Amino acid sequence: MYTEDQLRRRERSRWTKVQIILAPIQFVVFLISFALVLRYLATGEGYLIATISIWIKIALIWALTITGMLWEYDMFDHYFMAKEFFWEDVGNLIAIITHNLYFVAQWMGADSRTVMWVMVFAYVTYLFNAVQFVVRGINSARQRRSLRQAASQM
Template identity: 85%
Template sequence: MYTEDQLARRARSKWTKVQIILAPIQFVAFLISFGLVIYYLVTGEGHMAATISIWIKIALIWALTITGMLWEYDMYDHYFMAKEFFWEDLGNLIAIITHNAYFVAQWMGADDRTVMWVMVFAYITYLFNAGQFLVRGVRSAQQRSALKRAEAATTSMQS
């Protein structure tokens, strides 16, 4: 999955820690916002709370995208669409475009319910993208664990 050099780069990059911190915060914001958007769509109440939660979620997806680009540069010497990270970046691009469709819908004068449905769609794209990152994260953790076990076995054999 990662070369030894890339694993070393990952460990050295300050953006790895930032991503590890921001990703769960964004997921919690997503859960809250999704709940508030659905509540508004079902009851017609809580529009302002849903709107504020959407703004927070959009700010977080941008923060993760920007810091993710910096992380990707540290890892692959590309800010975006490195071949090793192509599918994750494509998923992120789709998610960020759909999130920003909120502003387009507002600008075009869409009614509040339509704007909230735009966000439901955006949140579905986010879930697919988050799933990709979760799978990559699990595989990465498995790879690092296997390398540590191999190192430990080699060290104990040499002793």
């Protein structure tokens, strides 16, 4: 997964802590917003609160993307699309583009139900991307534990 140098860089990067804090917040906002969007689609009620939750979710995905790019630079000396982080960046790019389709749909004058369906699609892409990051995080934690264990046995 990571070289020893990259693990040291990861531990030194202030953006690691920012990502660790923002990611779960974004996930909770996603769950709430997804529920509010689905509620609106099912009942026609709660458009304003669903819209506010969408704005918060989009702001958070941008915050995580920007701080993630700074983290990626600390780790791999590339702000985006480092070969070691390529698929995570592709997933994030798809998720952020689909989230921003919200603004395109609004600008084009789409009706409220269409806008909400755009967000359902965006949230599905986010969910796939989130799973990818969770898997990477689990594998990274295993690698760090393994390296600590090997070092303690020396």
